[in-house]
Amino acid sequence: MHFSFLDPLNITFNQRPEFYLQMTKSVASLGVAVNLFGLYIILYKSPTHFKTYKWHLANHQIWSLLLDLFAGLMITPVFFFPMPVGYPTGLLSHALPPEILMLIATSLLFLTLSSIFHLLFYRWQMVVPQGHPMKFSRTFKGFFLIGVYAFFLVPHLVLFPQTIQNQTEAKAALIEHYPIYESVVNISAILVFYLPTNPLFYTYMLVCGVMCTTFIIVVTAFLFHTAAILRRKDKYANFKTQLAHRKYIMILSTQMSIPMIALLEPGALLGLIMVFRIWNVQELAHLAFFTFASHGLVGTVTMLILNEHFKAYLAKRFCNARDPDEPQPISLNAISKDVENNGQERPSLASLRARAAGGNHFAVSGGSPTIRVLEFDAPGGGGGNGGGEVMPGMSNRLRTG
Structure with a gap:
């Protein structure tokens, strides 16, 4: 041309x-x-x-x-x-x-x-x-x-x-x-x-x-x-x-x-x-x-x-922002109040520690329990690469409590 x-x-x-x-x-x-x-x-x-x-x-x-x-x-x-x-x-x-x-x-x-x-x-x-x-x-x-x-x-x-x-x-x-x-x-x-x-x-x-x-x-x-x-x-x-x-x-x-x-x-x-x-x-x-x-x-x-x-x-x-995947501390009084409202017996600190060791919903760090996060598969997560990996860029954590 x-x-x-x-x-x-x-x-x-x-x-x-x-x-x-x-x-x-x-x-x-x-x-x-x-x-x-x-x-x-x-x-x-x-x-x-x-x-x-x-x-x-x-x-x-x-x-x-x-x-x-x-x-x-x-x-x-x-x-x-x-x-x-x-x-x-x-x-x-x-x-x-x-x-x-x-x-x-x-x-x-x-x-x-x-x-x-x-x-x-x-x-x-x-x-x-x-x-x-x-x-x-x-x-x-x-x-x-x-x-x-x-x-x-x-x-x-x-x-x-x-x-x-x-x-x-x-x-x-x-x-x-x-x-x-x-x-x-x-x-x-x-x-x-x-x-x-x-x-x-x-x-x-x-x-x-x-x-x-x-x-x-x-x-x-x-x-x-x-x-x-x-x-x-x-x-x-x-x-x-x-x-x-x-x-x-x-x-x-x-x-x-x-x-x-x-x-x-x-x-x-x-x-x-x-x-x-x-x-x-x-x-x-x-x-x-x-x-x-x-x-x-x-x-x-x-x-x-x-x-x-x-x-x-x-x-x-x-920026000193809080990591959304970091467990957030809560007080024992808050746990006790929530349990009492549900008509259940107040759990002891020892029982909470035992539940944490067994993989239940609460994990204890130091002297007070914190909310434990539960893993779940995000879309496509179990697809076979890396065994249970989730899709990159998406959170694979869900908070309890």
């Missing part, structure tokens, strides 16, 4: 947009710190029923952290669209060849997408009931997830290095077809990713489009099937459980859609700029990459806000 909005002869490139570079590096630095904090919360502050889920969540958090680190700090590229021409300015821009840096960053992108798919697949399997034809064995799930990572990574590793070969010839052809690039083609570490005479990059873009489209379709199917399963359970559930199901679907959709949009929307925008050869959009391209480089920060903050247990920990740690 040779469609363009403006005459390229009247366009000039900003070879070092300082505001964009400083903002990207600042947000990426903040994102790395927040990602590390989120990883700490996942590994050390997750509730006991997250014993399996936290490792799947940590896997995604690690890839997201590495992507933010490399894209925003180690590479920090400057682009000159509509031809995908650019060069790195980050911390590793003089330590490694630009081809290696771009290969690492794009590989981390596909690994992060794979981890999002992995995470949603696990949560979908938690909800699928036993005996359902879509309830897979542990072995099948392991091989399936290996296949998912290979599906995203192998085509990229095969095709991408071929698109940046023969850089000397590519630069000469670029200046011949578009003399406007003469001012930037001699920048140290400049990379030319494709030219109209090189169809291999079109092939690479097509393959990436197929992979991303497949990703969106399957992830959407997981979400809809999860909602359908919970709606069927709602027929036999009380109103409180129905509200919990709806909240779970809302949280799951939000947690999955925000990182997906932050990763895929900028890529789709840059793809349109390249295909239609839209000139004078350097600032728009940098804004798209800024959004892309901040996905880990946005995703981690979303996770901490939407997950009940993580949010309760943050409120307790930074």
Whole structure:
């Protein structure tokens, strides 16, 4: 296609947009710190029923952290669209060849997408009931997830290095077809990713489009099937459980859609700029990459806000709020009064201690009894992963008394 909005002869490139570079590096630095904090919360502050889920969540958090680190700090590229021409300015821009840096960053992108798919697949399997034809064995799930990572990574590793070969010839052809690039083609570490005479990059873009489209379709199917399963359970559930199901679907959709949009929307925008050869959009391209480089920060903050247990920990740690899962002390007089109102004999402290040891409703801590919490399976909790784990993000405790 040779469609363009403006005459390229009247366009000039900003070879070092300082505001964009400083903002990207600042947000990426903040994102790395927040990602590390989120990883700490996942590994050390997750509730006991997250014993399996936290490792799947940590896997995604690690890839997201590495992507933010490399894209925003180690590479920090400057682009000159509509031809995908650019060069790195980050911390590793003089330590490694630009081809290696771009290969690492794009590989981390596909690994992060794979981890999002992995995470949603696990949560979908938690909800699928036993005996359902879509309830897979542990072995099948392991091989399936290996296949998912290979599906995203192998085509990229095969095709991408071929698109940046023969850089000397590519630069000469670029200046011949578009003399406007003469001012930037001699920048140290400049990379030319494709030219109209090189169809291999079109092939690479097509393959990436197929992979991303497949990703969106399957992830959407997981979400809809999860909602359908919970709606069927709602027929036999009380109103409180129905509200919990709806909240779970809302949280799951939000947690999955925000990182997906932050990763895929900028890529789709840059793809349109390249295909239609839209000139004078350097600032728009940098804004798209800024959004892309901040996905880990946005995703981690979303996770901490939407997950009940993580949010309760943050409120307790930074706002001195009371943990909703922490047993609340009550006085013996309150227990005695309640028992007397029911026409029963007042229990002794020794009997309360004995009942606590036997696993009854009251547990005694120190010299006074406290309300004991009872475990129950939240929706999907008994689904076979981790043995009785409940759906992540939802409380699995019910207070008595």
